Amino acid sequence: MMKEELFNLIKKHQYNISIYTEDIFERRCQEEIIRSDEDKSSFVYIEFDFESINATLGNESNSQQFWNIFMETLSQNKRGSDILGFLEHESGIGLLLLDSKLNGWNRLVGRFIRTASKHDFEIMKLVLDKIVKPIVYPACIQDIQAQEVAKQAQ
Template sequence: MMKEYLFNLIKKHQYNISIYTEDIFERRCQEEIIRSDEDKSSFVYVEFDFETIDNTLGNKANSQQFWNVFIETLSQNKRGNDILGFLEHESGIGLLLLDSKLDGWTRLAGRFSRNASKHNFDIINLVLEKTVKPIVYPSCIQDIQAQQAQKQEQ
């Protein structure tokens, strides 16, 4: 149901946004890991889980407003190389900010907040601060390797 809502929203406002199917999005994520390893670059991966957002915001009207602000903000600030796709079982939306680090996500989150304020929807910050956890690749791998090395030393 959320998939249809998002597609209708994009169509209604004629936003220039594409959302990959879960299969294609998963493949793009894998390709980006390979590309980042080869180019020694980084990217940010962020998940927006539909159910978690619904639970955080408390009702359907707030959830729909979240997605309105989300899609509108992305359409205004989207870089051509960022990738949006459905997560497994269409349980949410994944976002890849290519050639980016945590500051890229911080800037985009700020844009979400500013746009939400224009719509008197400051509760978007509940989602951005409490439920959305950006992952920076390859830093996340280096962090895991450092933790494993630390455990071995002990």
């Protein structure tokens, strides 16, 4: 259902946005991990889970407004290298910010909030702060390794 709504938004506003299918998006994530390891670069992975976001927003009207602002912001600020795709079982949207770190995500959050402010939709910040958690690769792997070393030292 959300898939059709998002495609309708893209078509209605003629946004230049492509959303990969879940299997192609998963493959692109795997390729990016390999590329990042080889190039010693980093990227940010973000999930926008439909159910969690809709539950926080509380109603259909807020949900439509959220996704309108989401698509409007991405269409105006998306870099050519950023990748958008459906998560497993089309449960949400994933976003890869290539060659980026947390500051890249923070800039995008600022743009989401500015666009939301123009539409008097202040709840956008709550959703982005409460529901959406960016993961920076390879820092997330290094954090896990550091935790494992700390456990072994105890």
